[in-house]
Amino acid sequence: MPVTIAAIAAKLGDAARRFDIDVLPSCDSTNAVLLARAESGAPSGTVVIAEEQTAGRGRRGRSWFASPGDSLTFSLLWRFAPGTAPAGLSLAVGVAVARALRGVGAGGTALKWPNDILKEGRKLGGILVELVPGAPHAAVIGIGINLRLPAGMPDEVRAASAALSAGGAAPDANDLYAALLGELLLTLETFATAGFAAIRPRWLAHHAHQDARVTLSGDFGPPREGICRGVDTDGALLLDVDGRVERILSGEVSLRPA
Structure with missing residues (x-):
């Protein structure tokens, strides 16, 4: 139709x-x-x-x-x-x-x-x-x-x-x-x-990678691995790297299962 x-x-x-x-x-x-x-x-x-x-x-x-x-x-x-x-x-x-x-x-x-x-x-x-x-x-x-x-x-x-x-x-x-x-x-x-x-x-x-190990790569710096802890109230990605949670604000990165 x-x-x-x-x-x-x-x-x-x-x-x-x-x-x-x-x-x-x-x-x-x-x-x-x-x-x-x-x-x-x-x-x-x-x-x-x-x-x-x-x-x-x-x-x-x-x-x-x-x-x-x-x-x-x-x-x-x-x-x-x-x-x-x-x-x-x-x-x-x-x-x-x-x-x-x-x-x-x-x-x-x-x-x-x-x-x-x-x-x-x-x-x-x-x-x-x-x-x-x-x-x-x-x-x-x-x-x-x-x-x-x-x-x-x-x-x-x-x-x-x-x-x-x-x-x-x-x-x-x-x-x-x-x-x-x-x-x-x-x-x-x-x-x-x-x-x-x-x-x-x-x-x-609906999050595909909640609490899963992921690899985060971008145009600047080497890839990083961590556990994806979802997002905060501003929509920033929360990446747990060896027990320290980082806020990823830039969408100019690529996230893949580790």
């Missing part, structure tokens, strides 16, 4: 009034498109959906493979009250994604700090949060989820990737978009009033 604004709005019900949805057949990056619209004054709740992304962006400058019909890719603009701290926002969004997938019968997902959605230990989707230049209380939230693995995906990426269609048909895309937007609305309203601290217990319940 094709993705349509009418179908998504019908499934959202009254909550549809909180969103201004645009469906594009193709674009370079939904985040890039929406950042430009945000700087031009687009309202909170603006959504850009792309059936195809030609230059989708992931964390640390990586590409996001999104062929027509294979991926669910969209970005949401959300404007918070001035002074709202964005700490932990990408983690809060991960909770919304996990709850939405469970709501459409695609449960069994886990969250990996800071912004990956996993299925059976492989990457099912990702989140990219970018603050709007000149408006640090406004964020563009980009989400990509694999419905099917694209035929042109490199073998090394395919081996570490998962898709909702594994073992059967993927859920209807309109159902997925409606479920995701509905859960994002609830989660972002909670985040706006109580911050990530109110959402943290739900994130920990």
Whole structure:
């Protein structure tokens, strides 16, 4: 079934009034498109959906493979009250994604700090949060989820990737978009009033590496091993290294099971 604004709005019900949805057949990056619209004054709740992304962006400058019909890719603009701290926002969004997938019968997902959605230990989707230049209380939230693995995906990426269609048909895309937007609305309203601290217990319940030994590597310095103790109320990763707990604030690192 094709993705349509009418179908998504019908499934959202009254909550549809909180969103201004645009469906594009193709674009370079939904985040890039929406950042430009945000700087031009687009309202909170603006959504850009792309059936195809030609230059989708992931964390640390990586590409996001999104062929027509294979991926669910969209970005949401959300404007918070001035002074709202964005700490932990990408983690809060991960909770919304996990709850939405469970709501459409695609449960069994886990969250990996800071912004990956996993299925059976492989990457099912990702989140990219970018603050709007000149408006640090406004964020563009980009989400990509694999419905099917694209035929042109490199073998090394395919081996570490998962898709909702594994073992059967993927859920209807309109159902997925409606479920995701509905859960994002609830989660972002909670985040706006109580911050990530109110959402943290739900994130920990989905945490893929809680109390597991992990290796943390980055662009600076050698890899480190420790036991992952979850996250604090600001969304910082807690790494137990020989009995001393360190707070990892930068998302420019790679976390793997040891």
